[in-house]
Amino acid sequence: MNEVRDVAAGRLGAAELAANFADMHPPLTPAQAVVEANRCYFCHDAPCIEACPTGIDVPGFIRRIATGNLRGSAQTILDANIMGGSCARVCPTEILCERACVHTAQEGQPIRIGALQRHATDWLMEQEIAPFTRATPTGRRVAVVGAGPAGLACAHRLARHGHDVTIYEARPKPGGLNEYGIAAYKLADEFAQREVAFILSVGGIIIEYDKVLGRDVTLQGLRRDFDAVFLGIGLADTKPLGVPGGPLAGVRDAVDFIAELRQAPKERVEVGRRVVVIGGGNTAIDAATQARRLGAEDVTIVYRRGPGQMTATHAEQEWAQINGVRIRHWAAPLRVLEHDGAVSAVAFARTYLGADGRLALSEDRFTLAADMVLKAIGQALIPGPLDGAMAMFDGRIAVDADRRTSLADVFAGGDCVPGPDLTVNAVQDGKLAAEAIHRQIGG
Amino acid sequence: MADLRSSFAGIASPNPFWLASAPPTDKAYNVVRAFRAGWGGVVWKTLGEDPPIVNVSSRYGGVSYNGVRMAGFNNIELITDRPLQVNLDEIRQVKRDWPDRAVVVSLMVPCTEESWQRILARVEETGCDGVELNFGCPHGMSERNMGAAVGQVPDYVEMVTRWCKQHTRMPVIVKLTPNVTNILASAEAARRGGADAVSLINTVQSIVSVDLDLMAPNPVVDGQGTHGGYCGPAVKPIALRMVADIARDSPGLPISGIGGISTWRDAAEFIALGAGNVQVCTAAMHHGFRIVDDMIDGLVNWMDAKGYAATTQFQGRAVRNYVHWSDLNLNYRTVARIDQDLCIRCGLCHVGCEDTSHQAIAALRIDGQRRYEVIDADCVGCNLCALACPVDGCITMVRQDVGVPALTWDRHPNNPMRKEAAE
Numbered sequence: 030m031n032e033v034r035d036v037a038a039g040r041l042g043a044a045e046l047a048a049n050f051a052d053m054h055p056p057l058t059p060a061q062a063v064v065e066a067n068r069c070y071f072c073h074d075a076p077c078i079e080a081c082p083t084g085i086d087v088p089g090f091i092r093r094i095a096t097g098n099l100r101g102s103a104q105t106i107l108d109a110n111i112m113g114g115s116c117a118r119v120c121p122t123e124i125l126c127e128r129a130c131v132h133t134a135q136e137g138q139p140i141r142i143g144a145l146q147r148h149a150t151d152w153l154m155e156q157e158i159a160p161f162t163r164a165t166p167t168g169r170r171v172a173v174v175g176a177g178p179a180g181l182a183c184a185h186r187l188a189r190h191g192h193d194v195t196i197y198e199a200r201p202k203p204g205g206l207n208e209y210g211i212a213a214y215k216l217a218d219e220f221a222q223r224e225v226a227f228i229l230s231v232g233g234i235i236i237e238y239d240k241v242l243g244r245d246v247t248l249q250g251l252r253r254d255f256d257a258v259f260l261g262i263g264l265a266d267t268k269p270l271g272v273p274g275g276p277l278a279g280v281r282d283a284v285d286f287i288a289e290l291r292q293a294p295k296e297r298v299e300v301g302r303r304v305v306v307i308g309g310g311n312t313a314i315d316a317a318t319q320a321r322r323l324g325a326e327d328v329t330i331v332y333r334r335g336p337g338q339m340t341a342t343h344a345e346q347e348w349a350q351i352n353g354v355r356i357r358h359w360a361a362p363l364r365v366l367e368h369d370g371a372v373s374a375v376a377f378a379r380t381y382l383g384a385d386g387r388l389a390l391s392e393d394r395f396t397l398a399a400d401m402v403l404k405a406i407g408q409a410l411i412p413g414p415l416d417g418a419m420a421m422f423d424g425r426i427a428v429d430a431d432r433r434t435s436l437a438d439v440f441a442g443g444d445c446v447p448g449p450d451l452t453v454n455a456v457q458d459g460k461l462a463a464e465a466i467h468r469q470i471g472g
Numbered sequence: 473m474a475d476l477r478s479s480f481a482g483i484a485s486p487n488p489f490w491l492a493s494a495p496p497t498d499k500a501y502n503v504v505r506a507f508r509a510g511w512g513g514v515v516w517k518t519l520g521e522d523p524p525i526v527n528v529s530s531r532y533g534g535v536s537y538n539g540v541r542m543a544g545f546n547n548i549e550l551i552t553d554r555p556l557q558v559n560l561d562e563i564r565q566v567k568r569d570w571p572d573r574a575v576v577v578s579l580m581v582p583c584t585e586e587s588w589q590r591i592l593a594r595v596e597e598t599g600c601d602g603v604e605l606n607f608g609c610p611h612g613m614s615e616r617n618m619g620a621a622v623g624q625v626p627d628y629v630e631m632v633t634r635w636c637k638q639h640t641r642m643p644v645i646v647k648l649t650p651n652v653t654n655i656l657a658s659a660e661a662a663r664r665g666g667a668d669a670v671s672l673i674n675t676v677q678s679i680v681s682v683d684l685d686l687m688a689p690n691p692v693v694d695g696q697g698t699h700g701g702y703c704g705p706a707v708k709p710i711a712l713r714m715v716a717d718i719a720r721d722s723p724g725l726p727i728s729g730i731g732g733i734s735t736w737r738d739a740a741e742f743i744a745l746g747a748g749n750v751q752v753c754t755a756a757m758h759h760g761f762r763i764v765d766d767m768i769d770g771l772v773n774w775m776d777a778k779g780y781a782a783t784t785q786f787q788g789r790a791v792r793n794y795v796h797w798s799d800l801n802l803n804y805r806t807v808a809r810i811d812q813d814l815c816i817r818c819g820l821c822h823v824g825c826e827d828t829s830h831q832a833i834a835a836l837r838i839d840g841q842r843r844y845e846v847i848d849a850d851c852v853g854c855n856l857c858a859l860a861c862p863v864d865g866c867i868t869m870v871r872q873d874v875g876v877p878a879l880t881w882d883r884h885p886n887n888p889m890r891k892e893a894a895e
Contacts, residue, residue: 063539064539066539067538067539070818070820070862071820072817072818072819072820073818073819073820073822073823073835074819074822074835074842075818075819076817076842095538095539131816131817131818131862132816134816134817135816135862135863
């Protein structure tokens with residue numbers, strides 16, 4: 030266990046790193062897109078529409094690809110989901126539209142809806158077409174906290190209705206998790222920033238950066254100064270590992286590792302030779318796979334339950350595995366072992382489901398040597414800035430169907446409200462809230 | 473194993489698959505490749521009088537349907553653009569080298585007896601097996617009073633056929649244009665003229681598509697286009713009907729079936745409707761001569777499965793069931809049945825019926841699950857849902873026992889001109 034700890038940047042050459050972090054799924058060629066679009070049956074009451082949290086008219090946009098009406102196709106997508114470009118890249122389509130596709134039932138080969146959506150939206154963005162125009166300005170002002178998918182979607186829909194929107198963003202760049210929280214190869218080529226620029230081009234939206242709720246602005250102040258407030262503040266805190274010991278060199282949050290990979294040159298990001306990732310969600314997958322692609326030799330995800338309980342989809346798990354990540358199920362961390370003030374290994378206990386259906390630790394133990402441990406066991410809402418002003422549910426902000434909080438003029442969406450934590454759900458939250466705000470403040 | 477050997481209008485070939493008179497049979501190089509690939513015969517691309525015609529660049533146009541290329545195809549090419557003697561020399565050599573294959577020569581010359589007499593003599597010298605009179609070419613030649621200009625006038629068809637029969641001992645096949653109102657008139661004219669057989673259909677007058685940037689019909693020649701001859705899979709239904717009309721209403725006249733034949737199944741359908749053999753062009757132009765492999769063993773395997781030892785055993789078998797509408801049983805009734813286990817919930821059966829037909833398929837949600845159900849009382853048995861359904865076997869049309877005898881329009885009470893049963 031006392032091998033020399035090996036954490037280093039630049040394990041791979043620049044060319045290899047560039048290839049490893051390039052677009053994971055290259056776009057369809059125009060010919061491929063037409064062939065794929067023509068496979069679509071153009072279903073009536075199509076199951077894929079229902080399976081899309083933003084309700085995109087999937088058969089409608091695919092038919093427009095088949096007929097060569099790419100502008101109409103992209104407009105159909107973006108009207109339902111202004112972040113259709115990033116959703117085309119990051120959505121777990123295998124559990125949403127593509128699972129519902131009737132071709133899945135028929136022959137197990139769904140229409141490649143995500144790839145087609147990317148084809149249409151990429152085309153529109155490349156043409157620099159502005160598909161939406163603002164309504165006559167209403168003079169109403171709305172504050173949005175957080176320039177992530179929920180906040181941006183809300184802001185865009187409000188701007189289309191003619192309202193003026195100011196977004197307060199804690200970080201120096203917009204995009205939220207699209208910019209800081211998703212593996213680099215999923216949103217390659219600065220797509221997150223290009224998409225934000227596209228969204229902002231509608232006009233009427235101002236973003237103020239490095240403005241943290243509770244520090245630079247207050248909920249009370251926003252409610253006073255604006256006609257309505259939308260909170261898209263995400264989950265800014267990470268959950269603790271819950272094992273003995275204080276901070277240790279080599280142990281870090283997977284979300285920070287992922288953010289660093291998006292912001293720093295890849296050759297400057299340090300990674301261990303042996304990496305242990307603890308958790309079972311997409312964050313764990315993104316961290317582990319990127320660690321491998323940075324040149325880590327031995328990367329293991331350890332999850333306390335089985336493959337079916339991982340929140341990472343089957344496709345995500347496979348993606349990690351084909352990248353050489355080992356996934357070990359049914360094990361929970363007991364202790365992080367240290368050597369000279371840094372991590373040297375993690376001790377695990379095998380777990381099982383007890384007679385009462387609860388997870389239990391067995392006496393069966395094992396230890397994984399590690400130069401680096403990435404914690405990916407979930408994020409949490411930082412409630413402080415909310416001043417206890419509104420009702421909460423399960424540690425998140427409680428909202429109704431319109432994404433209205435218990436305060437009539439405050440709405441919320443994205444990861445800070447209950448529900449699935451997908452980009453596409455965040456966009457839908459923002460869109461629904463914007464429509465409710467629009468109805469409420471008029472104009 | 474079924475024997476595909478064929479004898480058509482007295483011309484023998486090892487199988488009933490010939491290449492039609494068209495670009496694939498323009499010269500020895502192509503024809504030899506076709507024979508090597510296994511084609512039973514060729515109709516050499518149409519010869520004419522010297523000096524040869526001149527073809528344009530940009531000759532073909534295609535219809536892509538749902539991503540499938542060349543579902544329909546058209547051309548504005550004319551007859552051979554090579555000197556007559558070059559073609560005749562090649563024909564002689566090819567026939568000598570491939571004695572077991574059918575080599576028929578397509579001809580088109582001005583509408584004078586001397587012209588036909590002159591060329592027939594030279595063609596006969598090649599040792600070829602027969603001639604096919606091109607009365608069908610719908611473009612370019614008809615403006616010179618040849619091709620369809622002859623084929624559209626039954627008296628001319630009869631006259632030229634008679635000349636040819638008088639001036640050659642070779643079998644004469646008359647190729648018919650579909651660009652007429654009544655194909656029977658053309659066929660009967662050929663028969664009166666003494667034709668040994670007819671072949672059909674030639675291409676259909678068409679504009680295949682319009683280039684919306686150039687604002688000109690395709691294929692575009694220097695900014696302009698002209699009408700051309702349409703062929704390929706899209707024309708097969710038109711051809712089948714014309715072949716069947718002749719087989720039913722002018723029985724005994726041998727028919728070489730042409731029009732969108734791409735597979736052994738297409739060929740079997742033409743033969744079932746009376747064709748003695750078939751000719752192929754577009755499918756070979758799309759995929760090469762190798763398609764004949766599957767045409768041969770596909771037809772053999774199907775015939776073996778059906779117990780047919782030769783194509784003559786099923787030739788024309790479907791003709792007796794090709795009747796006039798007034799002979800159909802109006803008391804025949806079917807109703808759609810949806811196999812709920814096979815249904816993939818695409819809803820196409822419902823939306824087509826609901827929007828455009830008889831509102832006979834209900835779209836239900838049962839515990840949130842889509843379910844499409846036929847409303848028997850409203851279903852007229854039109855087949856639309858079964859045709860639209862993308863799942864084989866999911867929707868079947870089930871015959872209903874109506875408990876009354878067959879009734880045709882001729883005797884139907886709603887028919888003011890009905891025949892009384894007592895008659």
